[in-house]
Amino acid sequence: MRRCWLALGITVLVTILLAASVWPVLAAQQQRITVTEYFVTAQGKIEKHAVRVPCPPRRVVVLGAYPVEMVKALGVDKAVVGVDDYTKKNTQWPEYVLKVPDVGSSSTPSVEKIIALKPDLVIEAFMKPEVRSQLVRAGIPVIRIYGYKTELIPGEIRTLGVIFNCQNRANAYAAYIQKQWRTVQERTKKLSSRQKVKVYWESSLGDWKTNGPGSGAHPLIEWAGGINIAAGLGVAYPVVSPEWVAAKNPDVIIKYVGREQAGWTVNDTKKMEDLRRQIMSRPSLKNTNAVKHGRVYLISDLITCAPQGAAGEYYIARWLHPELFRDVNPEAVRREMLKKFYGEELKGVWVYPTK
Incomplete structure (x- = not known):
């Protein structure tokens, strides 16, 4: 009996020690960083905002076909736990959007559905300010990535690269896009x-x-x-x-x-x-x-x-x-x-x- 208790005690001690060693590693892997997001006014002016986000996020809700596409190209789509309904039902691409639940429209998603998915980051392109405020008050970081404001696209890709800790992939992706645009501009x-x-x-x-x-x-x-x-x-x-x-x-x-x-x-x-x-x-x-x-x-x-x-x-x-x-x-x-x-x-x- 004493041997059984001794073995059980050793098992519990090892479990505690393993947990003590693993959790600091996980915490270190997901530090909070400050990145810049961009807002474009109705008059076409660009405003810059600083936002704190987890790095790298493990559970992400992505709203909008364009940021959904960027996430796929960066190879981090396994972190996505929810998307907007239009991307899932109408765009239907990339294929991973069909395998995760939708949370409503990209501009006025269901706050309740998002919170239920327990994301540590929401990436959005069209969200109404009042909805964003509700999510932030609930402790969920939100960042705007348009994906369709042409001049911002390379910078937004590189920002996602920093957030998801895949800078090399992001830089290659952004550079490819810029190369094509430069070719057009050079000829005209x-x-x-x-x-x-x-x-x-x-x-x-x-x-x-x-x-x-x-x-x-x-x-x-x-x-x-x-x-x-x-x-x-x-x-x-x-x-x-x-x-x-x-x-x-x-x-x-x-x-x-x-x-x-x-x-x-x-x-x-x-x-x-x-x-x-x-x-x-x-x-x-x-x-x-x-x-x-x-x-x-x-x-x-x-x-x-x-x-x-x-x-x-x-x-x-x-x-x-x-x-x-x-x-x-x-x-x-x-x-x-x-x-x-x-x-x-x-x-x-x-x-x-x-x-």
């Missing part, structure tokens, strides 16, 4: 103002809602050698009139399309063909240079104002200045990017016309 930098084309880029959220400074589309237009006709309005997402667009007479019209018209699960271009015909038949657009010369294009936001905009920008550049980008195959660049950083093959329909 010598264009004169007369050689640049006027662009009207319409949102998928409604007719006549366009993209001004502060939107993800604005720099893509300028880098590709275009002139954004909404540049002088001073609002990131202005709503304009048909008459206003007609008076500006754009040379190129680009329209964002939603997940029901383009994406991973879409297999044909019929819906985009119909939408393009509708746009070109609008009375106010019939006499624009864009419609008269058939320069009306449709594209998914997931490959433009997004990390994969590294490939999508080549579509924009070819549409604006085909003579400068005849040798570039945007689809090939995207295939390379998907394989290199996501471990996936390209599928679905993303642009129309496709050439």
Whole structure:
């Protein structure tokens, strides 16, 4: 009996000693660090905020298709315990989003559902300030990662690299994106103002809602050698009139399309063909240079104002200045990017016309 008690005592002592040695290691692995997050105002101004987050987080809720994609590319998606409902039900990519619960919309998620998942970090792109405040009061750190504000994307990727302690991967991912953007800018930098084309880029959220400074589309237009006709309005997402667009007479019209018209699960271009015909038949657009010369294009936001905009920008550049980008195959660049950083093959329909 004494031997049994002695053995039990030794077992308990060893367990205590092991716990004492393991928990400091775990605590050291998840220190709190201060990083910078960015907020973009309605006027397109960038504000910087300091935020304290765990490093690396072990349980993360990610809200928004763009930060969800970044997390996948960084190889830390196993930490994700919840996503927004739109990404899970409509975007349905990357595949890991189908295996975790949704917590509601990206702007007004369920605070109760998030708390129940016990995350040590929430990554968001659109969350309402009052919802964010509730989470912070509950002791859950929150950081904003847009993933669709073009100029911020490389910095946001590197911030996630610091948070998840995968800086090498993050630096390679961000550098790849920047390399593609530099290639486009190098080819268009010598264009004169007369050689640049006027662009009207319409949102998928409604007719006549366009993209001004502060939107993800604005720099893509300028880098590709275009002139954004909404540049002088001073609002990131202005709503304009048909008459206003007609008076500006754009040379190129680009329209964002939603997940029901383009994406991973879409297999044909019929819906985009119909939408393009509708746009070109609008009375106010019939006499624009864009419609008269058939320069009306449709594209998914997931490959433009997004990390994969590294490939999508080549579509924009070819549409604006085909003579400068005849040798570039945007689809090939995207295939390379998907394989290199996501471990996936390209599928679905993303642009129309496709050439």
